Amino acid sequence: MLTFTLDASDGAARAGRMETARGMVETPMFMPVGTQGTVKAVLPRDLEEMGSQILLANTYHLYLRPGAELIQKLGGLHRFMNWNGPILTDSGGYQVFSLGAMRKLSEEGVRFQSHLDGSYHLLTPENVMQIQAALGSDIAMVLDECIPHDADREYARASTDRTIRWAERCLRARVRADQLVFGIVKGGMYTDLRERCVQELCSMPFEGFAVGGLGVGEGEALLHSIAASTVGWLPEDRPRYLMGVGRPEDILNAVRAGFDLFDCVLPTRNARNGTLFTSAGKLSIKRAEFANDSRPLDPACDCYCCRNFSRAYLRHLYMAGEILSSVLNSLHNLYFYHRLMERCREAIRLEQSDFWSQASATLRAQLD
Amino acid sequence: MLTFTLDASDGAARAGRMETARGMVETPMFMPVGTQGTVKAVLPRDLEEMGSQILLANTYHLYLRPGAELIQKLGGLHRFMNWNGPILTDSGGYQVFSLGAMRKLSEEGVRFQSHLDGSYHLLTPENVMQIQAALGSDIAMVLDECIPHDADREYARASTDRTIRWAERCLRARVRADQLVFGIVKGGMYTDLRERCVQELCSMPFEGFAVGGLGVGEGEALLHSIAASTVGWLPEDRPRYLMGVGRPEDILNAVRAGFDLFDCVLPTRNARNGTLFTSAGKLSIKRAEFANDSRPLDPACDCYCCRNFSRAYLRHLYMAGEILSSVLNSLHNLYFYHRLMERCREAIRLEQSDFWSQASATLRAQLD
Numbered sequence: 001m002l003t004f005t006l007d008a009s010d011g012a013a014r015a016g017r018m019e020t021a022r023g024m025v026e027t028p029m030f031m032p033v034g035t036q037g038t039v040k041a042v043l044p045r046d047l048e049e050m051g052s053q054i055l056l057a058n059t060y061h062l063y064l065r066p067g068a069e070l071i072q073k074l075g076g077l078h079r080f081m082n083w084n085g086p087i088l089t090d091s092g093g094y095q096v097f098s099l100g101a102m103r104k105l106s107e108e109g110v111r112f113q114s115h116l117d118g119s120y121h122l123l124t125p126e127n128v129m130q131i132q133a134a135l136g137s138d139i140a141m142v143l144d145e146c147i148p149h150d151a152d153r154e155y156a157r158a159s160t161d162r163t164i165r166w167a168e169r170c171l172r173a174r175v176r177a178d179q180l181v182f183g184i185v186k187g188g189m190y191t192d193l194r195e196r197c198v199q200e201l202c203s204m205p206f207e208g209f210a211v212g213g214l215g216v217g218e219g220e221a222l223l224h225s226i227a228a229s230t231v232g233w234l235p236e237d238r239p240r241y242l243m244g245v246g247r248p249e250d251i252l253n254a255v256r257a258g259f260d261l262f263d264c265v266l267p268t269r270n271a272r273n274g275t276l277f278t279s280a281g282k283l284s285i286k287r288a289e290f291a292n293d294s295r296p297l298d299p300a301c302d303c304y305c306c307r308n309f310s311r312a313y314l315r316h317l318y319m320a321g322e323i324l325s326s327v328l329n330s331l332h333n334l335y336f337y338h339r340l341m342e343r344c345r346e347a348i349r350l351e352q353s354d355f356w357s358q359a360s361a362t363l364r365a366q367l368d
Numbered sequence: 369m370l371t372f373t374l375d376a377s378d379g380a381a382r383a384g385r386m387e388t389a390r391g392m393v394e395t396p397m398f399m400p401v402g403t404q405g406t407v408k409a410v411l412p413r414d415l416e417e418m419g420s421q422i423l424l425a426n427t428y429h430l431y432l433r434p435g436a437e438l439i440q441k442l443g444g445l446h447r448f449m450n451w452n453g454p455i456l457t458d459s460g461g462y463q464v465f466s467l468g469a470m471r472k473l474s475e476e477g478v479r480f481q482s483h484l485d486g487s488y489h490l491l492t493p494e495n496v497m498q499i500q501a502a503l504g505s506d507i508a509m510v511l512d513e514c515i516p517h518d519a520d521r522e523y524a525r526a527s528t529d530r531t532i533r534w535a536e537r538c539l540r541a542r543v544r545a546d547q548l549v550f551g552i553v554k555g556g557m558y559t560d561l562r563e564r565c566v567q568e569l570c571s572m573p574f575e576g577f578a579v580g581g582l583g584v585g586e587g588e589a590l591l592h593s594i595a596a597s598t599v600g601w602l603p604e605d606r607p608r609y610l611m612g613v614g615r616p617e618d619i620l621n622a623v624r625a626g627f628d629l630f631d632c633v634l635p636t637r638n639a640r641n642g643t644l645f646t647s648a649g650k651l652s653i654k655r656a657e658f659a660n661d662s663r664p665l666d667p668a669c670d671c672y673c674c675r676n677f678s679r680a681y682l683r684h685l686y687m688a689g690e691i692l693s694s695v696l697n698s699l700h701n702l703y704f705y706h707r708l709m710e711r712c713r714e715a716i717r718l719e720q721s722d723f724w725s726q727a728s729a730t731l732r733a734q735l736d
Contacts, residue, residue: 041697312438323408323694327691
């Protein structure tokens with residue numbers, strides 16, 4: 001199955017197209033996070049309008065509530081949430097480690113208690129594939145263990161070996177022919193473990209590869225050095241996904257290093273907290289200086305929010321605790337991420353080599 | 369100034385058009401409530417799309433936060449909230465009595481403490497006109513005192529007399545020629561006081577009349593009997609507004625009695641609480657029976673919510689505490705109110721006399 005077409009490159013950065021059962025995705029691309037079957041505060045209609053091409057949904061959350069079987073009976077996740085474009089589901093592993101209680105890890109899988117009601121559950125490589133097949137996502141991720149950033153070498157080695165064995169089991173448990181499966185490169189902060197993990201995974205028929213376990217507290221320098229070295233070992237002809245990272249400047253760096261896909265809750269979570277991304281840096285809308293500011297949030301932005309509302313109004317909505325604050329801020333922040341990716345794709349296709357340093361400097365400028 | 373054109377009538381019910389500085393409003397019409405400069409959880413674009421023709425905004429809330437002067441400096445309320453159609457503002461009186469602390473009523477006006485920060489304020493007939501002029505609404509309401517439903521005759525009489533004196537002062541304090549001013553008929557539960565109040569107000573040059581102080585705990589029978597008798601004394605050639613009432617069946621009754629304009633927080637507040645209006649009666653989306661219900665909320669409804677989402681999804685959003693629950697439920701409930709008004713207008717224009725009893729029976733059918 002031909003999944004990925006490389007159209008242009010500029011250094012390690014690349015622009016391409018990823019084919020899925022529900023259509024084509026231009027890369028580099030940011031995937032808005034729809035944790036519980038909704039990108040928080042944003043209608044699917046507005047996601048489409050702002051240029052979202054693929055969403056991420058969290059298997060852990062949907063498995064616990066409302067349940068994957070229920071979603072399957074209702075016609076699958078796309079129909080459930082009324083999103084007809086591609087969806088990537090994670091395996092649930094990350095949330096088991098970040099949200100679940102009483103985790104017990106074994107070769108079989110991971111047992112945990114639901115953060116919702118304390119009920120007991122088991123995720124295995126086999127059942128995460130079944131769950132993702134029931135959800136009907138277009139891209140399924142393998143089950144992996146989260147390695148703490150300060151794990152010692154022996155822990156990281158053993159965990160990475162298990163993740164590789166789990167990856168094989170996931171592929172053997174594959175359910176749907178129309179669902180792409182991505183492997184996940186682990187190895188903690190040890191580059192030799194990362195390299196070996198890449199070699200092992202590349203011998204398996206994955207349609208794409210993710211780099212996981214970064215952005216977990218290791219610091220910016222280490223994040224980017226490990227991401228850049230790892231991506232260099234991955235095959236050119238398959239999409240490369242940097243999981244859960246992150247800030248606009250991190251994504252820019254990672255695009256430059258050769259990654260194609262990104263997801264992060266930052267644009268929507270920040271939006272709800274009143275932190276907004278603009279072409280002049282981050283801005284906290286609650287600040288008193290914006291109370292009588294008639295300018296749009298970002299004069300350089302043409303999103304629905306910036307075309308129609310002032311900073312003063314957005315501050316008012318935030319201070320008054322209005323739902324529309326989350327709605328408008330989320331529309332803007334996601335639009336900002338999508339436009340950043342669009343400019344990256346353009347820069348790569350048109351070989352605008354000066355784009356990268358300029359964009360990087362701008363993103364680092366902070367109003368606060 | 370010709371404000372109101374009567375196009376058709378069916379018994380006491382009437383269909384017409386009300387002219388404002390920002391265009392025409394078909395009547396009978398429901399006005400969504402935008403308390404703090406936003407109809408909660410709904411974008412102005414979506415209000416327009418669903419057929420909202422005029423909004424109500426609360427002077428009390430906007431005066432306290434962000435302040436009427438600030439809104440004026442920013443170009444007025446329409447620009448602030450990006451709503452280009454007509455806006456009616458109340459005088460703030462109702463919220464002073466329902467939300468403000470330490471009220472002190474005098475002939476001058478009403479002193480109160482802000483529910484937000486305890487600061488002291490004074491509303492007078494003169495300054496509520498100035499505040500509403502600063503907001504720039506298309507219809508301003510006079511200052512009135514809320515009479516408790518169980519007030520004795522002497523209290524109601526004295527309060528009604530003061531409201532009449534305040535109404536005169538409001539007209540004298542009129543600021544903008546492009547802003548219509550509506551008087552408010554009070555009188556508590558005493559029909560003779562209501563009748564006298566109508567007579568007094570009709571001798572003043574108001575562009576429209578509201579009936580206030582109903583739906584405050586007096587019970588359905590008394591509400592409708594007082595509303596019906598009061599509306600009969602009002603002049604035919606000016607719009608008649610029943611303030612703050614209410615449930616779909618109440619509005620239907622009041623349209624039949626001859627009212628033209630309505631507002632209520634019920635559709636949006638119920639939406640946020642998961643209570644939804646349908647052609648088969650009210651429905652509580654949190655009920656377990658909807659967990660696997662693939663049908664739209666209301667199969668007879670063609671709103672964005674009903675065209676695209678199942679009851680199971682809406683229940684999931686509600687149970688998961690997702691913002692999109694409030695967004696979709698609000699879109700649906702407001703659409704329901706607007707379609708009800710549209711069918712009323714049609715029934716009047718086409719003399720579909722059997723509409724009223726059928727609609728009334730349907731609205732009284734309750735699923736819960």
